Ligand code: ADP
């Protein structure tokens with residue numbers, strides 16, 4: 066009998082599969098998860114990718130055997146195809162992408178058995194008060210965990226053990242705890258407004274018909290998008306298929322989980338980087354075994370081994386956090402659409418400020434659009450006003466203009482909450498010596514150190530370097546000579562505390578988040594009105610619903626505009642629109658104030674006039690004229706090295722051998738805007754191509770002909786880059 070050979074993809078940074086012999090008696094098919102020997106690393110978990118189509122008999126002697134097959138469902142063809150697709154598109158090694166699909170806690174081994182205790186034979190001969198108490202607890206005939214029973218009876222676990230030994234209690238093996246309980250699609254249906262009703266119906270129909278479609282659920286902030294897309298989810302649950310709801314950030318999932326529970330009577334499964342290994346393993350297995358109906362997760366949830374995925378929802382689809390910037394550089398919204406098309410299922414994108422990409426697709430009819438133009442419950446959208454900082458400037462060293470302070474005061478007097486938004490962590494972005502002008506800079510990066518006063522440290526926001534704030538200037542040794550330049554949220558808090566004494570102020574900033582639970586608690590506290598003023602970074606911009614919040618002040622509306630990023634205007638518009646959209650969601654009127662030096666800027670004008678269409682139309686026209694996405698395609702090649710010269714010369718060499726193509730422009734290498742990060746010099750080549758061009762194929766041809774980077778030089782490929790620093 067001929068030896069059977071299969072090709073296995075292993076989760077390491079390699080693109081190719083390895084061939085292994087299948088030992089007699091082992092049944093294997095593509096998709097099976099197997100253990101295989103791999104070089105000096107010992108054994109690894111991999112996935113059978115294909116039958117070996119091209120066996121080379123001479124290799125057989127050196128070829129190793131598959132060690133064994135794991136007792137998990139095989140990866141379905143649609144997931145394997147997705148892995149191949151993502152790898153091909155992002156120019157990542159297939160093994161790296163597979164690794165994301167195999168995050169199932171490989172080294173955990175089998176589940177620990179759960180043992181329960183219940184009443185067994187006759188009572189023991191020697192009865193003590195403790196034993197009597199313990200037996201009394203079990204008198205109801207229920208099964209309990211040993212520890213729980215001991216606690217309930219107020220006895221030691223030893224007492225329970227004694228009773229087990231004597232046969233008065235017996236142990237039973239409990240079925241494994243379920244990751245989730247069945248969701249009820251009709252548990253609690255909200256009373257919908259007419260607009261919501263129509264939108265919900267349209268979504269139900271879309272899900273019911275099935276097949277690959279993309280729908281943009283385009284609803285203003287507070288229109289009830291979540292409740293509406295839950296109608297699509299409910300329909301998918303009724304069909305018995307699995308749903309993935311993607312969230313840009315796990316901080317956001319808290320409220321969503323609660324809302325899901327209120328609507329469907331049980332919690333969904335969660336998937337993100339902060340799960341314990343045990344929960345991760347159990348969730349992975351339950352998703353593969355079709356025991357989970359709905360997963361709410363961060364972008365990596367796209368790679369879970371769904372047994373029967375029927376719907377993908379991408380909430381806040383415009384959010385930049387969907388782009389993964391390490392390893393495989395993929396955009397989860399775009400890949401959700403790809404996964405939907407491979408699995409032939411509906412994809413739903415929800416946003417109040419769609420990405421320009423999705424907006425163009427909807428305008429051109431490639432995506433269906435479902436519109437929710439009004440807030441739920443008759444609440445109106447906030448009215449927005451600019452505060453011209455050239456005229457209404459705050460006093461020296463202050464950042465809240467008198468006009469904004471007055472508005473906050475009025476709102477607090479009404480018993481409402483105010484949010485001051487500043488997208489800058491820490492106390493001040495720059496610290497300098499008043500005596501000699503020396504600026505505190507990161508030793509590893511081309512960046513200033515940010516003063517974090519709550520922690521009494523100077524921190525680099527690029528590499529994490531941090532140091533205690535020194536007593537004297539490292540340059541001139543002057544003492545008490547440091548000046549903080551510019552504001553961060555911590556400094557704003559100081560100012561707000563002086564302006565509004567006795568008010569309860571909370572600073573929400575990712576670096577101050579001690580734990581997910583704590584953050585969820587704080588967000589709940591805000592929602593419950595236990596704070597008067599919230600000062601926050603973009604952490605507060607997204608999705609949250611704070612009923613008492615009626616005033617939002619944007620402390621520096623211009624902050625994101627001047628950074629040379631082709632998406633700066635879009636990002637600023639989305640971010641500010643979302644932040645201001647936190648105001649006036651229930652009772653009372655919402656007000657937004659934009660402190661800006663350029664009130665005539667198109668972004669500010671669109672925000673003030675509430676004219677979203679005007680913003681999109683002008684932005685789309687601009688992109689079209691300049692060939693920027695989605696009218697053209699971009700890729701960036703980032704070259705880093707320990708020496709500036711090495712990075713630059715590798716970049717030059719690379720650019721010089723770029724294949725000639727009339728449509729393609731290769732720009733650079735140019736020193737990156739932040740030229741040094743973590744002690745590594747950075748150069749960037751930007752590739753611009755027409756929309757219909759196979760940019761990944763072009764890059765692949767180019768890079769396969771290029772010399773491999775040597776020594777400490779590294780090359781990173783970023784197709785559809787979102788960040789340009
Ligand atoms: P969006 O995501 O569009 O900004 P949300 O989904 O957060 O809006 O909805 C805003 C608020 O209105 C939430 O508290 C939500 O529970 C509530 N809401 C929306 N629709 C309804 C409804 N039909 N019945 C009751 N409450 C609703």
Ligand code: ZN
Pocket residue numbers: 507508509510512525526527528529530742743
């Ligand atoms: Zn640094």
